[in-house]
């Protein structure tokens with residue numbers, strides 16, 4: 378039976394390195410939960426502790442109500458797709474996938490049916506009789522995927538399962554993994570450094586950095602409501618600008634001054650004392666442009682420095698002064714007037730889209 382998973386104050390040290398630093402979260406039954414972060418942030422280490430291949434230095438891991446710290450890996454009923462997790466070289470594709478079902482003493486008819494279903498799913502039906510050495514790397518990876526999912530594990534653990542595949546197969550398999558996961562409702566913990574994959578597949582994403590969790594949220598909220606400067610810069614394209622705090626209103630909005638002297642309002646995190654420096658994030662698609670004679674409320678000025686026509690979208694680079702550039706992304710519309718390079722424009726942005734972070738300016 379699929380299960381919830383709780384990570385309670387888990388830390389893992391290797392000598393002086395703290396690979397995972399006091400991590401806490403709960404994954405609901407049937408949830409697709411992704412650990413997202415760049416290389417070395419502790420994703421694999423955390424997943425290996427959940428699988429039982431590695432013991433945490435401190436903290437507990439539970440499946441449902443049961444603490445599983447002393448349960449060996451083969452008794453945790455997890456399905457695993459790890460980086461470099463080998464398949465059996467002497468078994469055919471079919472027998473590799475059937476392995477876990479045979480170990481569970483399922484009937485021959487069941488095994489035939491379940492393995493065929495998996496083979497279809499990963500598009501390997503025509504290669505069922507082959508051995509691993511007669512497969513490409515991507516095909517081998519798909520055998521690993523099929524083998525992990527066919528046993529209907531309590532928890533499915535996947536560590537960059539699509540990283541060795543070509544784009545077409547990756548796009549195919551990520552939607553297949555997701556729809557299969559929904560159908561059978563297996564709690565899934567998925568590791569990737571690919572934000573597009575994470576945004577597309579997950580119910581929730583935990584963004585990790587330096588062994589810690591920066592934010593746990595739905596893909597949409599992770600993108601639109603980043604809680605830390607790291608998340609604001611890591612997920613999606615963003616303008617990160619140094620700024621200074623002018624004043625904070627009773628309604629919680631804060632007036633800031635941008636490089637070049639423009640003043641706008643935003644919503645903030647942490648200390649927002651007048652005079653202190655901060656970093657603001659503004660998504661390129663949250664900015665509108667208008668002729669310079671418009672109102673200056675929630676707007677500042679810039680000179681168009683470069684324009685890239687991308688078919689459906691228009692990418693504009695503005696010089697806002699003080700040697701700072703700002704990217705604006707506009708949706709292309711029939712008949713729209715092309716902005717003019719060298720022209721001066723008002724840049725409008727809603728205060729909700731201006732997020733103010735306490736950390737000092739990044740240059």
Ligand SMILES: Nc1ncnc2c1ncn2[C@@H]1O[C@H](COP(=O)(O)OP(=O)(O)OP(=O)(O)O)[C@@H](O)[C@H]1O
Nearest residue numbers: 391394395396415416417418419420421422423570
């Ligand atoms: N067995 C080990 N001994 C010592 N240090 C280790 C060990 N395993 C991992 N580390 C260190 O712990 C940190 C986290 O490693 P981990 O493999 O969890 O990263 P990751 O997020 O999976 O990275 P990647 O995206 O490159 O796979 C790294 O600094 C790594 O060098």
Ligand SMILES: [Mg+2]
Nearest residue numbers: 420421422460
């Ligand atoms: Mg890893």
